[in-house]
Amino acid sequence: MAEPLIVEVTRGPVVESRHEVDLVVTDATGRIADAWGLPDRMVLARSALKPIQALPLITTGTAAATSIDTRELALACASHAGEPQHLAVVTAWLERQGRHPRQLECGAHRPLHVPAADDMVRSGLEPTALHNNCSGKHTGFLAVCGHEGLDPQGYIAADHPLQRDHVTPAIEDLCRASLTGLEPAVDGCGIPVWPITLLQLATGWGQLSRRGAGQEILAAMARHPDLVAGTGRSCTRLMERAAGDAVVKTGAEGVYCGVDMRSGQSFALKVRDGAARAAEATAAWVLDRWAAIEHAAPLQLTNWAGRPVGEVKIAHP
Amino acid sequence: MAEPLIVEVTRGPVVESRHEVDLVVTDATGRIADAWGLPDRMVLARSALKPIQALPLITTGTAAATSIDTRELALACASHAGEPQHLAVVTAWLERQGRHPRQLECGAHRPLHVPAADDMVRSGLEPTALHNNCSGKHTGFLAVCGHEGLDPQGYIAADHPLQRDHVTPAIEDLCRASLTGLEPAVDGCGIPVWPITLLQLATGWGQLSRRGAGQEILAAMARHPDLVAGTGRSCTRLMERAAGDAVVKTGAEGVYCGVDMRSGQSFALKVRDGAARAAEATAAWVLDRWAAIEHAAPLQLTNWAGRPVGEVKIAHP
Numbered sequence: 001m002a003e004p005l006i007v008e009v010t011r012g013p014v015v016e017s018r019h020e021v022d023l024v025v026t027d028a029t030g031r032i033a034d035a036w037g038l039p040d041r042m043v044l045a046r047s048a049l050k051p052i053q054a055l056p057l058i059t060t061g062t063a064a065a066t067s068i069d070t071r072e073l074a075l076a077c078a079s080h081a082g083e084p085q086h087l088a089v090v091t092a093w094l095e096r097q098g099r100h101p102r103q104l105e106c107g108a109h110r111p112l113h114v115p116a117a118d119d120m121v122r123s124g125l126e127p128t129a130l131h132n133n134c135s136g137k138h139t140g141f142l143a144v145c146g147h148e149g150l151d152p153q154g155y156i157a158a159d160h161p162l163q164r165d166h167v168t169p170a171i172e173d174l175c176r177a178s179l180t181g182l183e184p185a186v187d188g189c190g191i192p193v194w195p196i197t198l199l200q201l202a203t204g205w206g207q208l209s210r211r212g213a214g215q216e217i218l219a220a221m222a223r224h225p226d227l228v229a230g231t232g233r234s235c236t237r238l239m240e241r242a243a244g245d246a247v248v249k250t251g252a253e254g255v256y257c258g259v260d261m262r263s264g265q266s267f268a269l270k271v272r273d274g275a276a277r278a279a280e281a282t283a284a285w286v287l288d289r290w291a292a293i294e295h296a297a298p299l300q301l302t303n304w305a306g307r308p309v310g311e312v313k314i315a316h317p
Numbered sequence: 318m319a320e321p322l323i324v325e326v327t328r329g330p331v332v333e334s335r336h337e338v339d340l341v342v343t344d345a346t347g348r349i350a351d352a353w354g355l356p357d358r359m360v361l362a363r364s365a366l367k368p369i370q371a372l373p374l375i376t377t378g379t380a381a382a383t384s385i386d387t388r389e390l391a392l393a394c395a396s397h398a399g400e401p402q403h404l405a406v407v408t409a410w411l412e413r414q415g416r417h418p419r420q421l422e423c424g425a426h427r428p429l430h431v432p433a434a435d436d437m438v439r440s441g442l443e444p445t446a447l448h449n450n451c452s453g454k455h456t457g458f459l460a461v462c463g464h465e466g467l468d469p470q471g472y473i474a475a476d477h478p479l480q481r482d483h484v485t486p487a488i489e490d491l492c493r494a495s496l497t498g499l500e501p502a503v504d505g506c507g508i509p510v511w512p513i514t515l516l517q518l519a520t521g522w523g524q525l526s527r528r529g530a531g532q533e534i535l536a537a538m539a540r541h542p543d544l545v546a547g548t549g550r551s552c553t554r555l556m557e558r559a560a561g562d563a564v565v566k567t568g569a570e571g572v573y574c575g576v577d578m579r580s581g582q583s584f585a586l587k588v589r590d591g592a593a594r595a596a597e598a599t600a601a602w603v604l605d606r607w608a609a610i611e612h613a614a615p616l617q618l619t620n621w622a623g624r625p626v627g628e629v630k631i632a633h634p
Contacts, residue, residue: 009570009591012502014512016361017570017591044333107621121438132621185329186626195331253326253334273590274326274334304424304449309503 004037006315007271007278011301016310019254019278021271025286026202028210028264039199043270044185046193046251050077050137051217052174052204053191056166057140058213062147066096073220074227075136077249081230082111082131089227090135097139097146104129104138105156106189113230134189136227141167158184158192168194174214175204188252201257202268209259209266218247218259234280238287246292248283250276256283260290277312285314321354324588324595328618328627335632336571336595338588342603343519345581356516360587361502363510363568367394367454368534369491369521370508373483374457375530379464383413390537391544392453394566398547399428399448406544407452414456414463421446421455422473423506430547451506453544458484475501475509485511491531492521505569519585522574526581535564535576551597555604563609565600567593573600577607594629602631 004020022037032039054076057063063073071089080086094101110117110127120127129135138156145152145162155162172179177200184192196204208214221228225239228249238248238258248258254271256279267286271278277299284296298313321337339354349356371393374380380390388406397403411418427434427444437444446452455473462469462479472479489496494517501509513521525531538545542556545566555565555575565575571588573596584603588595594616601613615630 011361011510013500014359014361014502016502017589019590042331044328044331105622107623109621118438121435183330185331185333186620186624188620188626190620190622190624193328272334273336273592273595275590275592278590303503303505303507304426305422305507306424307503307507309505 002037004272005282007281007312008315009277009301009310009312011310018315019271019273019275021254021269021278021282022198023267023269023282023286024198024202025265025267026199026206028206030203030206032199033265040197041270042195043198043201043255044193044195044253045201045257045268046187046253046255047079047134048201048249048251048255048257048268049171049193049204050079050249051208051214051221051247052170053137053167054140054217055170055174055213056144058216059170060144060147060166062144063216065147066143068093068143070220070223071227072136072140073217074224076140077217077221078136078228079133079235079250080136080227081113081116081233082127082133083113083116083230086136086227086230087130090130090139093139094142097143099139099142099146099152101128101130103142103152104132104135105154106132106134106138108132112233132189138189156190163192168192171196171204174207174211175200198268198270202266205257205259205268206264206266209261209264218261221247221249222261234276234283238284238293241293242287246287246290248287250279250283254279256280258283258286260292263290265290281312281314319354321589322599323632324598324629325632326594326618326627326629333627336588336590336592338586338595338599339515340584340586340599340603341515341519342582342584343516343523345523347520347523349516350582357514358587359512360515360518360572361510361512361570362518362574362585363504363570363572364396364451365518365566365568365572365574365585366488366510366521367396368525368531368538368564368566369487370454370484371457371534372487372491372530373461375533376487377461377464377483379461380533382464383460385410385460387537387540388544389453389457390534391541393457394534394538395453395545396450396552396567397453397544398430398433398550399450400430400433400547403453403544403547404447407447407456410456411459414460416456416459416463416469418445418447420459420469421449421452422471423449423451423455425449429550449506455506473507480509485509488513488521491524491528492517515585515587518574519583522576522585523581523583526576526578526583535578538564538566539578551593551600555601555610558610559604563604563607565604567596567600571596573597575600575603577609580607582607598629598631
């Protein structure tokens with residue numbers, strides 16, 4: 001179908017805003033099972049690619065050689081909220097490598113979890129790279145550099161051996177994409193972000209569930225939903241509700257991916273305008289269709305006085 | 318033209334997200350001068366209606382009788398950031414009326430200005446209705462109630478005499494809209510929000526510049542851009558740049574309106590998906606076309622390390 005999926009934002013009797021979503025679902029063989037909009041649309045997968053970018057931790061032998069545990073693997077795939085449990089894992093993992101937070105090249109931002117950010121304000125502390133939602137992924141990058149004997153400096157560049165010989169080939173392999181000759185954009189945390197099609201992205205997620213290394217990554221995410229995002233956030237809530245039946249990961253600008261661990265079906269979606277609320281509503285709707293969660297109700301919107309004023313819902317699937 | 322205006326969000330060589338904008342520009346006689354998308358699209362004007370909702374302050378004689386100054390008029394039209402200068406005006410105005418912040422029915426949220434919110438966190442203070450971005454509008458509502466001898470309790474309800482006999486008729490008058498029999502939605506601050514067409518909204522803004530009461534409101538906004546929004550925010554920056562040549566006001570879910578004080582042209586726009594970034598880019602672009610500001614450059618996007626990664630720009634006007 002060429003028509004995108006529509007997510008409506010209502011306010012009282014009115015549809016106030018609407019979002020168009022490209023969504024592709026693949027079956028266990030990687031073929032398209034269902035599609036809305038354009039499966040061949042080029043997208044930047046952003047953080048929805050983290051589980052694939054974490055694969056070199058397994059495939060290089062880094063995880064086995066340095067006793068990386070499931071918490072650390074989950075953090076390597078996380079867009080974490082900077083809560084104490086996230087910082088504890090990243091800090092300890094970095095120390096075990098003999099690395100310093102200064103070596104993380106992701107930049108600093110305050111914790112996404114507001115109470116954690118408030119704690120920093122009260123303590124008079126400035127955010128560091130540890131608080132960046134991508135610090136787990138970057139700590140994983142440093143771990144691979146260490147195991148492979150690579151000078152980590154500049155590890156975020158597309159032509160650094162880490163990206164060139166490990167991370168980018170993992171994307172090409174799982175997503176069945178040829179990235180040679182393409183110009184990458186730059187992600188929020190500084191690493192290259194390659195344009196791939198939505199179908200290639202869904203294919204990559206399906207492949208995760210069919211490879212030993214991918215299964216190890218997905219199992220770690222399923223085991224620690226709270227480490228992949230944080231308190232009250234979409235990925236954490238959906239994976240808690242799915243209780244191991246599905247693994248999901250969102251990305252900036254309205255990307256969301258997931259895989260049904262029982263059937264091997266996978267999905268990838270991109271909201272054309274980049275809105276997270278529409279991506280989250282659609283991901284919940286897909287998991288509901290898979291019966292990986294029970295009844296994904298529309299998101300209720302309330303105003304500042306707590307009065308219900310509208311909702312975010314799938315319009316006409 | 319039936320085609321909406323397109324705002325593109327780029328990242329490196331890729332258009333990562335795009336927004337569709339309905340935009341109508343009217344001339345000094347209220348006729349359509351230019352349009353993209355659907356001028357007859359029903360919209361909820363949200364805070365872009367505040368200057369019209371403030372009209373009863375003038376037309377009832379409240380402002381003249383109670384010596385309301387231009388700062389207070391600007392705050393009545395504001396979606397303010399909760400900075401000290403905003404709280405000072407609202408607090409003093411409320412006290413002069415003998416009212417208590419508890420009588421504001423807008424609900425509480427932390428200041429939109431992050432340093433102001435941080436100051437509250439450090440002081441251990443909880444946000445009150447004073448910090449709500451709409452507290453100036455609500456203080457104005459209380460002022461009209463006082464002058465008109467209305468019991469203010471429940472003043473946010475559509476059938477309260479304030480809304481029914483003063484605010485809603487002002488909207489109907491300026492926007493040339495008949496709201497009788499329509500069901501309003503509920504705004505973020507609890508007041509009714511009526512569906513009107515984008516053209517009616519642009520018409521209302523044009524009428525503001527052609528009525529004495531409206532001119533008084535617009536002049537107050539033009540004189541105090543910092544009170545209408547706050548440090549670094551779009552309305553404040555655009556009005557500072559326009560230096561009195563244009564008055565603008567944004568609303569939630571991607572609404573933006575404005576008027577050229579020299580020509581009497583007005584505009585109203587709604588981003589279909591509700592994104593503020595697209596509304597702000599388009600408003601700047603309109604003011605640039607009017608030569609009310611100089612060269613509205615695309616908004617530059619940087620990542621957490623400060624590296625430029627993309628931009629927000631009008632695609633093909």
